[in-house]
Amino acid sequence: MTEATSSAFAIGIDIGTSGVRAVALDRAGQTVATASHPFETPAEVRRPAAWWAGVEHCLGALRSATPLDGVAGLAVDGTSGTVLALDAAGAPIGDALLYNDRCTDPAALAAIAAAAPADSPALGGTSPLGKAIELAHRPGTVRILHQADWVASRLGDGIVVSDENNALKTGYDLQTESWPAWIAATGFDVGLLPPVRRVGTGLGAVGAAGRALGLPAAAIVHAGTTDGCASFLATGAREVGDGVTALGSTLVLKLLSDRPVFASDYGIYSHRIGDLWLPGGASNSGGAVLKALFGDAAIEALSASLDPDHPTGLDYYPLAAPGERFPVSDPAFPPRLEPRPADDARFFQGVLEGIAAIEALGYRRLAEHGAPALKSVRSVGGGARSAGWTKIRAARLGVPMREALSTDAAAGAARLVLANHALP
Missing domain, CATH: 3.30.420.40 (ATPase, nucleotide binding domain)
Incomplete structure (x- = not known):
């Protein structure tokens, strides 16, 4: 408290x-x-x-x-x-x-x-x-x-x-x-x-x-x-084109839009927030894949060795099992984690680069279906704490990475009151 x-x-x-x-x-x-x-x-x-x-x-x-x-x-x-x-x-x-x-x-x-x-x-x-x-x-x-x-x-x-x-x-x-x-x-x-x-x-x-x-x-x-939605609001994102990426067990993207977007084949649907809309999608990639490949202890150690200024060039699509829903819609879509280098640090960075590429493709997919172009990104979830991964993602996304005001969903619920209560 x-x-x-x-x-x-x-x-x-x-x-x-x-x-x-x-x-x-x-x-x-x-x-x-x-x-x-x-x-x-x-x-x-x-x-x-x-x-x-x-x-x-x-x-x-x-x-x-x-x-x-x-x-x-x-x-x-x-x-x-x-x-x-x-x-x-x-x-x-x-x-x-x-x-x-x-x-x-x-x-x-x-x-x-x-x-x-x-x-x-x-x-x-x-x-x-x-x-x-x-x-x-x-x-x-x-x-x-x-x-x-x-x-x-x-x-x-x-x-x-x-x-x-x-x-x-x-x-x-x-x-x-x-x-x-x-x-x-x-x-x-x-x-x-x-x-x-x-x-x-x-x-x-x-x-x-x-x-x-x-x-x-x-x-x-x-x-x-x-x-x-509360987690999105908690970050302080409020302008059309502001995105919020949740780096949890899965990779979840939400983007503030001036119009609704629905694409059931990709699991894209839109919530309404005031006069704006919040389209988004969720990939099967994310932290659960990292945990399965490396384990919690190794993730912490390998994070310290990230070198975002020197990309690995590895072309991965990290999944724990076949099947993807967004930004690729294919129940049989195969994981792509080869070739695996002998150096675990390089492999780890390559996997993070792969998830960052999925994130970038996800925001492009939202735009393809009618959402506005991405203008900035705020991050929530455990992966948001990694400065190295944030730099890798920034290079892929090509937009400013804003700091979230809060990552607490309860704060987002409280902001609904501030936005809608008639102040005396």
Whole structure:
């Protein structure tokens, strides 16, 4: 937890895969305090009670660091595609189905494939809509929410509303701003899904649960977002052409655009952020490939030997197994990691150069499908800490590499409040 240096004005809460985080920002967007609460067991990531326990802990920690009486609003982000069923009393029915859980109902996936438009983000084996269809069969189900929706509803005493970012992969139509008619054609009761508002919209004042955690009665609960979009917002990227690359287990690119881009063959879809759009794609390359090839200890040691001023000339496409989705769309696309030099340091640098080449191709692919040209890049994820890799990437991308204001998704959720709350 960080100690406060000024007054808290906006709070963002991030429900992540390892725990809950909260960030308080002042009116100028500077961090006032942060708090975190890890999940104690892997099973807690899918248990709503554990999410709420983390929220209680984090808000208590923020309250210990700074007065919360000046907080104007808060927003929640959650993992995209995590859904849960509620009973008539608003209580969760069993565990949630996670963003990366595969739908186990083949009939549901077949119904979605038959009814959905070809470019719908609701298609695929991990479809949140497919999982919602599964959840609808749990006895007593009267409502299905996304992870962020449920936490916000607890803070707002029953404000049952979703946001466009979380609803997108469940089939929500951004053009008509409604749940489309084709969802009913799958046999699913669309009435189980919540109403949807644009990201950052003020939904209503906090309720008794929020006030019990130290939030003022006048604080507004805002429509939240996904963890990926929140991470983008946290960096401070705000101009058309600003890109954010997440260098985690996989390589994920997002680019701020003045128009939406959809290309289902490449897994490209767009979230709406205010009046702008956030198209992006995810490669199967990334940190998981590095870990498989070298191991964590060797990666740290080899990073010190990088020589970005002298490229290896090796032409790699690093993948852990055949198959790529973006920027190449080919389920059988083979890894390319030959020839392998005897020098591990040269091989390591060649692999990093290969991932950088995929990143550059990814931003070009977005532009080919209608996104604006890349103007700058900010980086998040573990790989962002490597100065040598950053220099390698800068040479490939040919644009300025900007420093991220924050890499904390909770800070991005708090920035939604700053951007959308009407200041007195």
